[in-house]
Amino acid sequence: MENLELNMFSIYQHKKVFITGNTGFKGSWMAAMFHSLGVAVEGYALPPTTEPSHFSLLNLNYKTTFGNILDADSLETAISNAQPDIIFHLAAQALVRPSYNDPVNTYQTNVIGTLNVLEAARKCRSVTAVVLITTDKVYENKEWDRPYSEEDVLGGYDMYSSSKACCEILIKSYRNSFLNIKEYNNKHQMLIASARAGNVIGGGDWSVDRLIPDIATATSNNRKVKIRNRLSVRPWQHVLDCVYGYLLLGKKLLEEDTAFAEAWNFSPDSSDVKNVEQVAEIAKATWNLIDIEFGTPEDAVHEAGLLILDNTKAVTRLQWKAVWNTTEAVEKTMQWYQQWYNNKAVHTNEQLGEYLERLVELNEAVIN
Numbered sequence: 001m002e003n004l005e006l007n008m009f010s011i012y013q014h015k016k017v018f019i020t021g022n023t024g025f026k027g028s029w030m031a032a033m034f035h036s037l038g039v040a041v042e043g044y045a046l047p048p049t050t051e052p053s054h055f056s057l058l059n060l061n062y063k064t065t066f067g068n069i070l071d072a073d074s075l076e077t078a079i080s081n082a083q084p085d086i087i088f089h090l091a092a093q094a095l096v097r098p099s100y101n102d103p104v105n106t107y108q109t110n111v112i113g114t115l116n117v118l119e120a121a122r123k124c125r126s127v128t129a130v131v132l133i134t135t136d137k138v139y140e141n142k143e144w145d146r147p148y149s150e151e152d153v154l155g156g157y158d159m160y161s162s163s164k165a166c167c168e169i170l171i172k173s174y175r176n177s178f179l180n181i182k183e184y185n186n187k188h189q190m191l192i193a194s195a196r197a198g199n200v201i202g203g204g205d206w207s208v209d210r211l212i213p214d215i216a217t218a219t220s221n222n223r224k225v226k227i228r229n230r231l232s233v234r235p236w237q238h239v240l241d242c243v244y245g246y247l248l249l250g251k252k253l254l255e256e257d258t259a260f261a262e263a264w265n266f267s268p269d270s271s272d273v274k275n276v277e278q279v280a281e282i283a284k285a286t287w288n289l290i291d292i293e294f295g296t297p298e299d300a301v302h303e304a305g306l307l308i309l310d311n312t313k314a315v316t317r318l319q320w321k322a323v324w325n326t327t328e329a330v331e332k333t334m335q336w337y338q339q340w341y342n343n344k345a346v347h348t349n350e351q352l353g354e355y356l357e358r359l360v361e362l363n364e365a366v367i368n
């Protein structure tokens with residue numbers, strides 16, 4: 001399935017892509033996607049912290065520098081040596097619970113780390129585009145039943161979410177101060193955009209305290225899984241749909257379209273969002289060994305009850321649309337874990353193949 005060509009991503013064919021956080025869940029899928037499209041990639045991240053790790057299992061042949069984004073010199077050297085055209089910044093302290101245990105590291109990694117990436121990018125003349133990944137949790141959550149759009153007020157209840165909201169403010173301020181689109185092609189040649197995606201699921205995530213990895217790990221150990229907040233609604237989406245959105249956004253920046261240097265939501269249609277219990281039921285229907293008990297643990301931290309994003313902007317202006325609906329996303333994810341736990345098979349390439357074929361079909365249907 002290597003080097004599958006998709007016309008919509010042909011702009012990447014002669015570009016060099018730099019991914020921060022490529023040893024993590026999303027970054028490893030993004031590198032796999034670029035690899036299957038035949039695009040040159042380099043990565044910068046801490047070594048994997050989970051065992052197993054999707055990054056290690058894939059064992060793709062591309063250069064990764066193991067370094068800390070807080071080490072500005074090391075980051076700058078890696079970017080300067082790579083001479084990339086575009087950077088996707090995914091490296092982060094990406095979990096809510098550790099942000100309570102270590103708020104300083106969360107803020108340093110997420111906010112100062114993002115600033116370091118922007119500074120290193122600005123010093124490297126080859127870089128013309130940077131896509132910075134924040135989260136669906138950047139909005140001040142008012143438990144509204146209406147979806148949050150890009151213009152809604154930023155907030156973030158916990159330290160992880162608020163650090164990512166700070167990243168959004170930083171990115172906008174950095175654009176105004178140094179990369180103003182009014183001065184594009186005059187004083188600078190770099191466009192930056194941020195992407196706010198939903199609760200991302202897919203195989204190969206072994207992070208603790210996330211619904212799907214918790215279900216998969218418990219089931220593989222023949223344990224019952226205790227699930228909190230059964231009625232919490234989240235915009236669940238497959239990691240490949242999320243990565244697809246990031247690539248479309250990056251493509252627009254590489255095409256020098258200044259109108260896209262803004263913030264973007266990526267999430268399933270609001271009619272397709274599901275609560276925790278519904279997701280757990282789909283998972284169980286796919287993998288019948290799953291045994292679930294609902295309840296709230298004593299050490300539970302605050303979590304929003306209702307979070308839905310408005311994806312209108314991405315759907316209308318980027319022509320992005322989720323390829324797999326939420327049910328399919330959960331099914332594909334559980335199938336991936338079953339293949340791993342039953343056969344020690346890494347199902348990433350097969351799922352990437354299925355995904356890209358469906359993407360081609362959907363786009364042909366739109367064109368015809």
Ligand SMILES: NC(=O)c1ccc[n+]([C@@H]2O[C@H](COP(=O)([O-])OP(=O)(O)OC[C@H]3O[C@@H](n4cnc5c(N)ncnc54)[C@H](O)[C@@H]3O)[C@@H](O)[C@H]2O)c1
Nearest residue numbers: 021023024025026045046068069090091092094135199200
């Ligand atoms: N997974 C989700 O559901 C989700 C949802 C919304 C947003 N996000 C965001 O997407 C991005 C990727 O998330 P993920 O789920 O892949 O997270 P992850 O924890 O699996 O991966 C994080 C990556 O960041 C790297 N990293 C962390 N601290 C670093 C540091 N100080 N220096 C260098 N590298 C460092 C890690 O090595 C790893 O490669 C993050 O910015 C996260 O906030 C994730």
